[in-house]
Amino acid sequence: MSDLETFRRETRAWLEANCPPEMRRPMTSESDTYWGGRNAKFSSEPQRVWFERMRDKGWTVPDWPKEYGGGGLEPAEHKVLREEMAAMGVRSPLSSFGIWMLGPALLKYGTEAQKKEHLPDIAAGLIRWCQGYSEPNAGSDLASLQTRADSDGDDYIINGQKIWTSYANYADWIFCLVRTDPAAKKHDGISFILFDMASKGVSTKPILLISGYSPFCETFFDNVRVPKSHVVGQVNRGWDVAKYLLQHERAMISGTGERGIGRPLGQVAADSVGSDDSGRLDDAVLRGQIAAFDIDEAAFAAVAERAVDLAKAGQSHPAFSSAMKYYGTELNKRRHEILMSAGGIDALEWESERSRGGARPRAWLRTKANSIEGGTSEVMLGIVAKRILDLPGA
Amino acid sequence: MPLVLTEEQSMLRDSARGLISDKAPVSHLRSLRDSKDETGFSRELWKAFAEMGFSGLLVPENFGGSGLGCVEAGIVMEEIGRTLMPSPFLSTAVLAASALSRSGNDAQKSAHLPRIADGSLLAALAIDEGAKHRPLQINLQAVRSGNGFKLNGAKALVVDGHTADLLIVAARTGGAAGERDGLTLFLVDPKARGIAIERTVMVDAHNAARIEFSNVEVNADQVLGEVDQGGALLEGVLNIGRGAVASEMVGLSEEVFGRTVTYLKERKQFGKLIGEFQALQHRASQLYIDIEITRAAVLKALQTLDGDFEHAGAAVSVAKAKAGTTATLAVQEGVQMHGGMGMTDQFDIGFFMKRARVCQELFGDSNYHADQLARMKGY
Numbered sequence: 001m002s003d004l005e006t007f008r009r010e011t012r013a014w015l016e017a018n019c020p021p022e023m024r025r026p027m028t029s030e031s032d033t034y035w036g037g038r039n040a041k042f043s044s045e046p047q048r049v050w051f052e053r054m055r056d057k058g059w060t061v062p063d064w065p066k067e068y069g070g071g072g073l074e075p076a077e078h079k080v081l082r083e084e085m086a087a088m089g090v091r092s093p094l095s096s097f098g099i100w101m102l103g104p105a106l107l108k109y110g111t112e113a114q115k116k117e118h119l120p121d122i123a124a125g126l127i128r129w130c131q132g133y134s135e136p137n138a139g140s141d142l143a144s145l146q147t148r149a150d151s152d153g154d155d156y157i158i159n160g161q162k163i164w165t166s167y168a169n170y171a172d173w174i175f176c177l178v179r180t181d182p183a184a185k186k187h188d189g190i191s192f193i194l195f196d197m198a199s200k201g202v203s204t205k206p207i208l209l210i211s212g213y214s215p216f217c218e219t220f221f222d223n224v225r226v227p228k229s230h231v232v233g234q235v236n237r238g239w240d241v242a243k244y245l246l247q248h249e250r251a252m253i254s255g256t257g258e259r260g261i262g263r264p265l266g267q268v269a270a271d272s273v274g275s276d277d278s279g280r281l282d283d284a285v286l287r288g289q290i291a292a293f294d295i296d297e298a299a300f301a302a303v304a305e306r307a308v309d310l311a312k313a314g315q316s317h318p319a320f321s322s323a324m325k326y327y328g329t330e331l332n333k334r335r336h337e338i339l340m341s342a343g344g345i346d347a348l349e350w351e352s353e354r355s356r357g358g359a360r361p362r363a364w365l366r367t368k369a370n371s372i373e374g375g376t377s378e379v380m381l382g383i384v385a386k387r388i389l390d391l392p393g394a
Numbered sequence: 395m396p397l398v399l400t401e402e403q404s405m406l407r408d409s410a411r412g413l414i415s416d417k418a419p420v421s422h423l424r425s426l427r428d429s430k431d432e433t434g435f436s437r438e439l440w441k442a443f444a445e446m447g448f449s450g451l452l453v454p455e456n457f458g459g460s461g462l463g464c465v466e467a468g469i470v471m472e473e474i475g476r477t478l479m480p481s482p483f484l485s486t487a488v489l490a491a492s493a494l495s496r497s498g499n500d501a502q503k504s505a506h507l508p509r510i511a512d513g514s515l516l517a518a519l520a521i522d523e524g525a526k527h528r529p530l531q532i533n534l535q536a537v538r539s540g541n542g543f544k545l546n547g548a549k550a551l552v553v554d555g556h557t558a559d560l561l562i563v564a565a566r567t568g569g570a571a572g573e574r575d576g577l578t579l580f581l582v583d584p585k586a587r588g589i590a591i592e593r594t595v596m597v598d599a600h601n602a603a604r605i606e607f608s609n610v611e612v613n614a615d616q617v618l619g620e621v622d623q624g625g626a627l628l629e630g631v632l633n634i635g636r637g638a639v640a641s642e643m644v645g646l647s648e649e650v651f652g653r654t655v656t657y658l659k660e661r662k663q664f665g666k667l668i669g670e671f672q673a674l675q676h677r678a679s680q681l682y683i684d685i686e687i688t689r690a691a692v693l694k695a696l697q698t699l700d701g702d703f704e705h706a707g708a709a710v711s712v713a714k715a716k717a718g719t720t721a722t723l724a725v726q727e728g729v730q731m732h733g734g735m736g737m738t739d740q741f742d743i744g745f746f747m748k749r750a751r752v753c754q755e756l757f758g759d760s761n762y763h764a765d766q767l768a769r770m771k772g773y
């Protein structure tokens with residue numbers, strides 16, 4: 001225990017000494033984060049400094065083994081680091097699908113050669129990844145995917161279309177689900193494969209979202225040639241890898257540990273709504289909504305903490321990430337509804353310096369995707385019903 | 395502190411569950427209700443509780459108890475919630491034991507705590523006077539008279555008030571209704587002259603009483619803690635009670651939910667098990683998630699009470715508010731998903747609904763605690 005206290009003290013001191021003040025404010029938009037990759041640019045000097053210091057310490061991926069570019073931290077130390085970063089309001093130095101999704105899947109299912117090839121590049125932010133799961137006719141029903149990979153000697157030839165591929169136009173590599181056995185039952189003929197987005201035959205087309213951004217694309221594969229050695233896990237058993245990766249994606253989207261940073265909602269609301277003589281928010285119904293939200297958020301923070309502790313104690317249910325994903329995303333949507341309502345007319349501004357480019361309404365619109373991406377709320381509830389509650393039916 | 399039970403705590407839970415489910419299933423409450431039992435709980439069972447050490451859980455070891463904490467008290471409360479066992483555990487072993495051990499002087503402690511631990515003394519905390527829980531609105535007057543005080547006023551809902559051997563009465567010795575200063579707690583003998591106790595038959599068939607005080611004389615040595623300084627003590631004891639009731643609601647919610655899921659897997663309509671209907675599946679899943687979140691929030695509050703007592707208010711308000719909302723949803727969904735069966739007295743599910751309503755009101759409902767949290771956060 002005292003070892004952990006020492007670690008906490010040292011960590012705090014290191015963060016104090018190394019994190020530039022500009023990086024100690026909550027992010028306001030997605031462009032505040034550094035995504036890495038071959039064509040990456042830093043949006044500011046402090047962002048670069050912060051990223052490089054964390055990378056050198058292995059703390060872009062604090063819990064990965066050191067040999068793969070990680071920090072080699074024990075779970076308890078990792079928790080301390082997250083707590084200290086949250087307490088200081090420190091930004092994470094690198095946003096990355098490689099860290100959140102592919103990395104954990106490679107650590108579990110990858111060959112040694114695959115781990116050596118990809119993990120250190122992810123940790124160092126050298127390669128930016130995208131996720132090729134969804135197709136026009138395979139969203140919630142992901143296992144219906146039709147993108148084919150046909151065997152050709154030591155290679156596969158890949159043909160088909162993906163959709164909703166986030167940042168496909170900026171990504172260097174893709175982790176992709178393809179059908180390697182069209183004759184098998186739908187879950188049994190899928191493989192999980194990695195390839196370079198610069199390969200011949202790959203093209204992307206951005207899709208504009210309601211938030212005014214176009215963070216995702218339609219992605220087309222026209223006779224893309226990929227070595228068979230790029231399959232992760234067993235051929236035709238890609239569904240296992242895909243599901244494992246989804247658990248991590250869902251945990252990430254549920255936003256555990258990310259929230260609660262910044263000013264309390266009630267005070268943000270008081271800025272625009274005002275307070276009455278006794279210091280209470282001058283809109284009783286809104287005040288009640290915020291208080292109810294704060295209760296749910298605090299309770300959610302407790303369950304997130306407990307989920308980690310249960311996992312450590314070997315008592316967690318593998319499908320619990322779906323429960324977390326459902327609750328965390330619905331909560332986040334509520335938070336942004338309240339922020340819009342609290343901001344009133346000011347929150348409606350879409351383009352101006354003062355509104356930081358309409359940051360608040362754009363963020364509000366972005367959160368509507370939280371209960372869709374990575375599996376919809378309805379799908380999460382279905383998983384809980386079947387896998388945890390063991391309710392009957394297809 | 396990890397948010398999971400330790401091995402000792404799991405053992406405590408197992409032994410509490412064993413005793414309670416064996417000796418006091420819901421049918422136990424039902425038969426007490428149906429026979430209009432005068433005591434409203436089983437003294438024999440309370441003796442068994444004492445023998446297992448439950449009544450002395452929060453009593454310090456040097457006064458005959460086991461000196462455990464709020465997490466342990468919550469564990470027992472959760473099991474009580476599962477079967478709705480009526481018992482003086484909350485009033486005596488939780489509220490009175492913590493009030494006395496936190497603020498009693500040596501004479502008061504040695505007079506009462508060993509008897510709480512051995513199960514021979516029952517106590518009750520008398521606070522609320524109006525329809526809603528408003529501890530600062532206490533208006534029962536305690537006016538100095540001779541060497542002591544005279545109490546005048548009334549209490550509206552005193553849990554286990556009609557069987558208590560000792561009342562802990564919150565009164566106003568100064569200040570005005572709404573103020574925190576000027577509150578004082580008194581240890582009062584319920585048989586003292588001027589006290590009228592009326593057992594109220596409540597919706598949930600648990601024990602509570604209305605108590606009137608007219609010119610009740612108490613001595614100075616019956617003051618618990620300091621005169622006029624009872625506000626903080628009361629708030630602290632109430633927070634322990636809130637954590638305990640929140641635990642009871644977790645147990646109650648989980649039990650009612652478990653029974654409902656079982657029913658979804660048994661009942662057939664339209665040639666299918668009703669649990670195959672997605673509309674019901676999704677509602678069941680949502681409720682499951684709410685219960686898991688509530689469990690975590692309640693455990694967090696109990697751990698905070700044991701670790702950082704002075705600053706536990708926010709965590710306690712979160713737990714009590716969340717538990718109240720979840721329990722309300724759990725019993726409503728429970729009855730709804732049982733269809734007509736859920737509405738029959740013959741079926742147990744209604745007992746949970748009634749108890750949940752009472753637990754909501756006890757020591758502040760979800761709205762009260764949402765308001766508290768907002769104040770603590772400064773909006």
Ligand SMILES: Cc1cc2nc3c(=O)[nH]c(=O)nc-3n(C[C@H](O)[C@H](O)[C@H](O)COP(=O)(O)OP(=O)(O)OC[C@H]3O[C@@H](n4cnc5c(N)ncnc54)[C@H](O)[C@@H]3O)c2cc1C
Binds near residue numbers: 132216
């Ligand atoms: C911002 C964003 C980023 C994304 N990024 C990526 C990415 O990088 N890579 C990628 O591969 N995909 C990505 N996606 C795609 C995402 O995974 C899918 O949108 C999602 O799985 C839902 O599929 P769908 O859009 O086809 O909706 P559909 O499956 O068509 O669903 C439509 C509606 O029907 C409901 N529904 C469907 N099936 C059921 C059922 N069995 N029971 C009850 N209701 C049901 C859904 O809940 C939903 O409400 C992203 C999506 C968004 C919004």
